[in-house]
Amino acid sequence: MDLRLDDAQREFRDEVRDWLETNAPRERFAPPSTDEGLAQHRAWERQMFDAGLAAVHWPQEYGGRGMDALSTAIFYDEYLRADAPERLNRLGLGLCGPTLIDVGTPDQQSRWLQNILTCEEIWCQGFSEPGAGSDLASLRTRGVVEGDEIVVDGQKIWTSHSRYADWIFALVRTDTEAPRHRGITFLMIDRHQPGVEVRPIRQMNHASDFAELFFTGVRVPRSHVIGELNDGWRVAMTTLKHERGSGLNTAAHFRRTLDEMIGLMPETLRHDAGVQREVGRLYSEIEAYRYMTLRTLSSIAQDRQPGAQASMGKLWWSEMQVRLHEFGLRMVGERAELIDLGADEPSTLLQRYWLGRAAQIYAGSSEIQRNIIAERVLGLPKGTNRAV
Ligand SMILES: Cc1cc2nc3c(=O)[nH]c(=O)nc-3n(C[C@H](O)[C@H](O)[C@H](O)COP(=O)(O)OP(=O)(O)OC[C@H]3O[C@@H](n4cnc5c(N)ncnc54)[C@H](O)[C@@H]3O)c2cc1C
Known part of the structure; x- marks a missing residue:
């Protein structure tokens, strides 16, 4: 490229x-x-x-x-x-829309795509459950086929943007007898319909970015199944492919954060050779990450699966997020301990991100990415988590 x-x-x-x-x-x-x-x-x-x-x-x-x-x-x-x-509408634009473009029927595309673009309908992602995060295939939210409808009961957790979303693209188990990765269906659920309850989660960084979702007898038309019934795992892999390729925004975001940190630095530190070296290193890492992501996106555009390459990008990005904010807090110095988390200023955002540690968890945790790299890039045997 x-x-x-x-x-x-x-x-x-x-x-x-x-x-x-x-x-x-x-x-x-x-x-x-x-x-x-x-x-x-x-x-x-x-x-x-x-x-x-x-x-x-x-x-x-x-x-x-x-x-x-x-x-x-x-x-x-x-x-x-x-x-x-x-x-x-990040999840609509970056995940749900591209999945519909790849897998949806023309009717489904004309029903939902335009409203994602205009933001008339905001989307959230209902994949994770208590007990089904890294091991997503163990999800238990049930979908029972009744004629032309699927009746959904169960719970999702960590659902970002669900407080104001209009629609949920969700995974539900529609066949309990089939092997774990089969028997799952990818379903579009109207967030406003009866039986859907949203309970916001308050985080230790004072934000409330996500919520729990509870489904009680929620009736979803069968026409809202994306792909085939019981073939939702394959559809979800399409969604995750797009999720892993969506890091470019983050590279640009890192650049801006670094600039903001430089802005927050006391004058004396700006002239410190050690600090300057560290800024240089962070800047180079951000640029390296940017090119790594471009390579991943270019593979996706050529319809190749990014595979383990995407895991390296994700790992880099999440660890970078933490290092960058740790550096920022060091630059703010002891003032960092006095930051008012309720305020809205750059130093507060540093603290919030640092406390959040979210990037090391969502879109596949750092441990999971390391497992993938170890097994698929380095050819190491599958880990057993046994103490050595
Ligand atoms: C900010 C944020 C936003 C999110 N938004 C959404 C959303 O919109 N929709 C959605 O569906 N989900 C969302 N999630 C959930 C996210 O996908 C899960 O948190 C993630 O998949 C991890 O699952 P878990 O929390 O159940 O942790 P677990 O899977 O229980 O993991 C716990 C710990 O064990 C480690 N671990 C697990 N398995 C292994 C293994 N095999 N080897 C080594 N270590 C392992 C993990 O790395 C982690 O440190 C979000 C999470 C965050 C933090």
Whole structure:
């Protein structure tokens, strides 16, 4: 893949930059968990859609621009450069939409895709359950086929954005006799329908980014099955393929965080050779990560499974997240201990991220990624977790 910008890419970069300079809101939006914030975010996403910028990586026939990995990276770089609002419908744009494009029927595509782009319908991902996280195939939420409907009972946990989402793409067990990876169905569930209850989880960093979901006798039309009944594992692997390729945004985000940290540093530290070396190392790691992700995205675009390569990217990204925020907190110094977690300022975000440690857990924990790399890249035997 050639990483030099050609004329078309430069033109696209200028278009995005100009548009964002004119249109990106100057004021920070209220949180999307409030009515005001939700309305602001939705309106912004709609504006992006009208400008043809909602999902540049989606194929043109589905409302995207069919952009390649490098152009998608250009878009995210410009987006962060403009300090534009966090994307509200990330799971719709990055996971659910691409899965529908790959596996959905034309009816399903026309039912849901456009509303993802316009943000009329916000999506969340109902995969994890208590007892089914890393070992997702042990999920127990039941789906019983009754005529043209599937009746869902069970519990999901750690469901991000579910407080304001409209739809859930979920995995349910529809055949309890089949081997674990079969008998699972990928289902689109209306979050507002009777029997769906959302209970927010309060985190130690004072945020409430996710919730538990409870399903009691929730009736879902069979037409909401993506792929075939009992073939949901295969569909879920398509979703995870897209999840693992979605790190470019993170590389740009890391760059911005590092810049913010440099901004927070006391003047004396800025001149310290040790600190400068550390900044240089972090900067190089971020750039290395960015190119690693471009390679993964380029494999996905050529319809090759990124495989263990994606695990290396994910591991790098999650560990980087922690190192970066640890560095930031050291730069803030003892003031870090006095940070008010309720406030909304850059140093607070450092503390929140550092306490959150989320990146080492979601989208496959660091231990799971190391297992994959050990087995599939290094050819080591499967681990037994036995003490040695
Ligand atoms: C911020 C955040 C957002 C999330 N959002 C969503 C969401 O929107 N939708 C959703 O469905 N889920 C979501 N999750 C859940 C996430 O996918 C799970 O937390 C993750 O898969 C780990 O599962 P678990 O929490 O059950 O931990 P477990 O799987 O129980 O793991 C516990 C610990 O054991 C380790 N471990 C487990 N198995 C092995 C093994 N074989 N070898 C070595 N170590 C092992 C793990 O690495 C971990 O340290 C989110 C999680 C976070 C943190």
